Amino acid sequence: MNAARKLACVVVLAVCAVSLAANWLAPAGYARQFREAPSAPPSRQHLLGTDEVGRDRFARVLYGTRISLLLAPAAALVSTALAALIGGLAGYLGGIWLRLARGFTDLFLSLPWLFLLIAVRALLPLNTSPLASVLITFFILGLLGWAASARVLSTSADALRNSDFVLQARASGLHGPRLFFVHVLPNLKPVLYAQFWISIPVFILAEANLGILGLGVAEPLPSWGSLLRELEGMISFREEWWRLAPLLLLIVVMTSFQTLLSNEEVTA
Amino acid sequence: MNYRRASLRLLAGYALLFLTLTSGSAFAQNGGELRFCLRSEPKTFDPLLVDDDSSLSIRYLTGGVLVRVNRHTQELEPELAESWKVSQDGKQIAFKLRRGISFSDGTQFSADDVAFTMQRLMDPALHSSTGDAFRSGSGAVSTKIIAPDQISVTFPAPLAGLDRLFDQVAIMSAHSPKKEAAVLGPFMVAEYKAGSSVLLRRNPNYWKKDSQGRRLPYLDSIRLDIQPNRDVEMLRFKRGELDLINVIDSDYFDRLAATSLQLAHDAGPSLDADFMWFNQVASAPIPEYKRAWFRSTNFRRAISQAINRDDLSRVVFNGHAQPAVGPVSPANKFWFNSKLKAEPYRPDAALKRLQADGFHLQNGALFDKGGNAVEFSIVTNAGSKPRERMAVMVQEDLGKLGIKVNVVTLDPPSLIERISQKFNYEAAMFGFRNVDLDPNGQMNIWLSSAENHAWNPLQKSPETAWEAEIDRLMRAQASTADPKKRKESFDRVQEIVAEQAPFIYLVNQNALSAVSSAVEGANPGILSPQTFWNAERLTLNASARASR
Numbered sequence: 001m002n003a004a005r006k007l008a009c010v011v012v013l014a015v016c017a018v019s020l021a022a023n024w025l026a027p028a029g030y031a032r033q034f035r036e037a038p039s040a041p042p043s044r045q046h047l048l049g050t051d052e053v054g055r056d057r058f059a060r061v062l063y064g065t066r067i068s069l070l071l072a073p074a075a076a077l078v079s080t081a082l083a084a085l086i087g088g089l090a091g092y093l094g095g096i097w098l099r100l101a102r103g104f105t106d107l108f109l110s111l112p113w114l115f116l117l118i119a120v121r122a123l124l125p126l127n128t129s130p131l132a133s134v135l136i137t138f139f140i141l142g143l144l145g146w147a148a149s150a151r152v153l154s155t156s157a158d159a160l161r162n163s164d165f166v167l168q169a170r171a172s173g174l175h176g177p178r179l180f181f182v183h184v185l186p187n188l189k190p191v192l193y194a195q196f197w198i199s200i201p202v203f204i205l206a207e208a209n210l211g212i213l214g215l216g217v218a219e220p221l222p223s224w225g226s227l228l229r230e231l232e233g234m235i236s237f238r239e240e241w242w243r244l245a246p247l248l249l250l251i252v253v254m255t256s257f258q259t260l261l262s263n264e265e266v267t268a
Numbered sequence: 269m270n271y272r273r274a275s276l277r278l279l280a281g282y283a284l285l286f287l288t289l290t291s292g293s294a295f296a297q298n299g300g301e302l303r304f305c306l307r308s309e310p311k312t313f314d315p316l317l318v319d320d321d322s323s324l325s326i327r328y329l330t331g332g333v334l335v336r337v338n339r340h341t342q343e344l345e346p347e348l349a350e351s352w353k354v355s356q357d358g359k360q361i362a363f364k365l366r367r368g369i370s371f372s373d374g375t376q377f378s379a380d381d382v383a384f385t386m387q388r389l390m391d392p393a394l395h396s397s398t399g400d401a402f403r404s405g406s407g408a409v410s411t412k413i414i415a416p417d418q419i420s421v422t423f424p425a426p427l428a429g430l431d432r433l434f435d436q437v438a439i440m441s442a443h444s445p446k447k448e449a450a451v452l453g454p455f456m457v458a459e460y461k462a463g464s465s466v467l468l469r470r471n472p473n474y475w476k477k478d479s480q481g482r483r484l485p486y487l488d489s490i491r492l493d494i495q496p497n498r499d500v501e502m503l504r505f506k507r508g509e510l511d512l513i514n515v516i517d518s519d520y521f522d523r524l525a526a527t528s529l530q531l532a533h534d535a536g537p538s539l540d541a542d543f544m545w546f547n548q549v550a551s552a553p554i555p556e557y558k559r560a561w562f563r564s565t566n567f568r569r570a571i572s573q574a575i576n577r578d579d580l581s582r583v584v585f586n587g588h589a590q591p592a593v594g595p596v597s598p599a600n601k602f603w604f605n606s607k608l609k610a611e612p613y614r615p616d617a618a619l620k621r622l623q624a625d626g627f628h629l630q631n632g633a634l635f636d637k638g639g640n641a642v643e644f645s646i647v648t649n650a651g652s653k654p655r656e657r658m659a660v661m662v663q664e665d666l667g668k669l670g671i672k673v674n675v676v677t678l679d680p681p682s683l684i685e686r687i688s689q690k691f692n693y694e695a696a697m698f699g700f701r702n703v704d705l706d707p708n709g710q711m712n713i714w715l716s717s718a719e720n721h722a723w724n725p726l727q728k729s730p731e732t733a734w735e736a737e738i739d740r741l742m743r744a745q746a747s748t749a750d751p752k753k754r755k756e757s758f759d760r761v762q763e764i765v766a767e768q769a770p771f772i773y774l775v776n777q778n779a780l781s782a783v784s785s786a787v788e789g790a791n792p793g794i795l796s797p798q799t800f801w802n803a804e805r806l807t808l809n810a811s812a813r814a815s816r
Contacts, residue, residue, distance in 0.1 A: 031664070033664050035582075035661075053584070054583065118679050119682075122679060122682035126645040126647060126674065126676050126692075127645045127674055127694070129672075130674070213650055215650050215679065218676065218677075219659070219675040220663065220675075232653070
C-alpha cells in the first residue's frame with residue numbers, strides 16, 4: 001500500500017470514527033431547532049453555525065456523514081450481491097442466458113435513473129419514519145444500481161467459464177452450483193470487491209442528487225444530499241464559507257475512496 | 269452682411285436655448301430600454317387565452333382595458349372607458365368609451381371592438397380562462413352597440429364584482445388584419461425570440477398623456493429575457509444588466525438588502541397565503557380513526573393553536589411574512605374581515621382541546637381514545653425550500669404535543685395526483701397565489717361541490733352544516749351587486765373558516781421585489797405586476813439611458 005492509499009484510508013477511517021462519535025461531539029443533536037438563532041455564523045455553541053431553521057450545522061454534518069457513510073456501503077452490498085447473482089450466473093451459464101442477461105442489463109442501464117428513483121420513491125407509503133425512509137432510499141438505490149456491475153461480472157464469469165481450471169473441474173465431474181460456488185465465485189472475488197468499492201461513492205452521490213432535489217432522506221434526519229441543498233442559491237462563498245463544510249467533506253471522502261481503489265481494482 | 273451674420277448667430281443661440289429648456293420633451297422621445305426577466309416562455313400572445321404568468325405580464329404591458337384596478341389604491345379607474353354603470357340586478361354593464369383612440373397599427377377604436385372582444389371571449393370553443401370568470405349561468409352573453417362610443421354587455425345571470433372583471437380583458441381590434449398584434453396598451457410586441465427574449469416597443473398611438481401633456485409611455489422599449497433560473501436573474505440584476513425583479517424570495521431579498529438596501533423593496537403582506545389541511549375525503553385510503561381525527565373541529569383547531577406562526581414568519585421568511593388570519597390577506601383592503609386575528613400560539617389550549625376529544629398523553633406521546641398513537645404525514649412539493657422549512661418547524665411544534673409528524677416531499681406531479689385524484693395522503697401543505705381581490709375568484713375553493721375544495725372536494729351535497737352554510741353565503745355574495753351585502757356574506761365565510769379550520773392558514777408572505785436605482789417612478793406594490801404596474805410612467809435615469 002503506497003503512502004497516498006494509506007493517507008486515504010486514514011481519512012476515511014477518521015471521518016467514520018468522528019461521525020460515529022456524533023452523540024458526544026455534537027450533543028445539540030441534529031433536529032433541535034434554536035429558533036432564536038437561525039442561519040447563525042460559527043460560534044462556540046455552534047461550531048459551523050446553524051441552518052435556516054436554527055439547527056446546529058456541525059451536528060447535522062456529523063449525523064449526515066454517519067448516514068451516508070454507513071448506508072452507502074449497505075446499498076453497495078445489495079447491488080453487488082444482485083450483480084453477482086445476475087451477472088455472475090449469466091456469465092457462468094453462458095449461451096442464451098448470457099445474451100438474455102446482457103440484454104436485460106443494457107435495458108436497465110438505458111433507463112433514466114433519476115426519474116426512475118423519483119417515480120419509485122413517490123410510490124412509497126407516506127407514513128414512514130425518517131429512519132425507515134433513509135433505509136428505504138438506500139435500499140432502492142441498491143436495488144436499482146446493480147446493472148453496471150452485473151455487466152462487468154458477466155464478462156468476467158464468461159471468461160472464467162472457458163478457463164482451463166474450470167474445464168478441468170468439469171472434466172473431473174464437477175458441475176452445477178458446486179462448480180459455481182467452489183471454482184467460479186471465489187475467482188470473481190477481486191472483481192466483486194472492486195465493484196463494491198466503486199459503488200459506494202456512486203451511491204453517496206446518488207443520494208446527494210436526490211437530496212438536492214428534496215427527495216432524499218426525510219426530515220429532520222440529515223444526509224449529505226440534504227446538507228448540500230443548503231448551498232443552493234449561494235452566491236458568495238467568502239461571506240459564509242462555513243456552509244461549504246459538507247461539500248468539502250464530500251470531496252475529501254470521494255477523493256479518498258478513489259485513491260483507496262488501486263488501478264488494478266478499478267480495471268479488474 | 270455683418271448684421272445678417274449676427275442675426276443668424278442669435279437665432280442659433282435661441283434655438284440652442286430652446287432645445288435645452290425643452291429637454292424634457294426630448295427625454296420623452298428617448299426613454300431608454302427597461303430590462304427584466306420572464307421566468308418561463310410565454311405560452312401565448314393572444315390576450316384572451318392568457319393563462320400563465322409570462323403571458324400575463326405581456327398582456328398587462330400591451331393590452332388596453334376598459335377599466336383598470338389601480339395596483340396601489342386597489343380602486344377601479346377608467347381607462348378606455350370614460351365611465352361605466354352596472355345595472356341594479358348585476359346582469360348588465362354599460363360603457364361610455366373614449367373617442368379618438370387608435371390601435372398600434374392605426375385602426376380606430378370603437379364599440380365594435382369591445383363587442384368583438386366580448387363575443388370572442390365568451391365563445392365556448394375558445395376555452396378562455398379569462399372568459400370563464402364571466403360565465404354566470406346558462407345562456408348567451410349579448411352586446412348592444414348604442415353608439416360608436418357606447419356599448420352595453422348583458423349576462424344571463426348576475427355577476428358580482430362585474431366591473432372589476434374587465435381589468436383582465438384586453439380589447440382586440442375587430443377590423444385590424446394584424447389581429448392580436450394590434451394593441452391599445454402602452455407597448456407592443458416588436459420581436460420574439462423563442463427561449464431567449466421578447467422585445468416590446470412603445471406603442472406610437474398610445475392615447476395617454478402625462479399631466480404636462482407629454483405622450484406616454486416614457487420608455488422606448490422593454491426587453492424581457494426568458495430566464496427560469498433565479499440565481500442567474502439575481503446575479504444579472506446585481507451586475508446592472510436587469511432593472512427589475514418582480515418577486516424575490518426572502519433569502520435573496522436579505523442578501524440584496526445587505527449590500528444595496530435602497531434596491532430591495534418590501535411592500536408588506538401580499539395576497540398569497542401558505543396553509544395546510546387534513547384529508548377529510550370519505551373514500552380516502554386512510555385508517556378510519558385518522559379520518560375521525562381529521563374531521564374533528566377540535567383536532568384541527570388544536571393543531572392550528574399548536575403552530576407557532578410568529579416563528580414561521582421570523583425564521584423561514586426572515587421576518588418578511590405575517591401570521592395568516594384566513595382566506596383573505598389583510599392586504600386586501602376591502603374584503604379582509606378586520607374582526608379576525610391570527611390564531612395565537614397556545615400549546616396548552618391546544619392540549620386541552622385535544623383532551624376534550626379524548627386524546628391523552630402517555631410517556632410524551634399523544635394517543636386517541638382508541639389507544640392509537642397520533643401520527644400523520646404532511647406532504648408538500650419538493651423544491652420549495654420555504655415550505656419544506658415550514659413543514660419541519662410544524663413537525664417540531666407538534667412534536668411538543670406528543671404528535672409524530674412525518675414530512676414527505678414529493679415531485680409535483682406525484683403530489684397533485686395524490687391530493688386531487690387518489691386522495692392518498694393525510695395532510696398537505698401548500699401555497700395559494702391569489703391574484704384576484706374579489707371573493708368570486710375563490711368560488712372554486714369554497715363551494716363544497718368544487719374541485720378545489722381541497723379537504724373534501726366534489727361533494728354531491730354538503731357533508732357538514734358549516735360547509736352548507738359556506739355554500740349558501742358564497743352563492744349569496746355572488747348573486748348580488750350590492751358590495752355591502754357581499755361583504756357581510758364573505759365576512760361570515762371568513763369567520764366560519766376561522767372557527768372550523770378546514771384550512772390551517774400559516775403565513776402571508778410579504779411582496780418582495782428589487783428595483784434598480786436606474787429606474788425612476790417605480791412604486792412596488794402588493795398586487796401583480798408588483799414592480800411594473802405603472803410601466804407607462806417608468807423612466808430610466810440619464811446615465812442608464814446613455815449606456816443603452
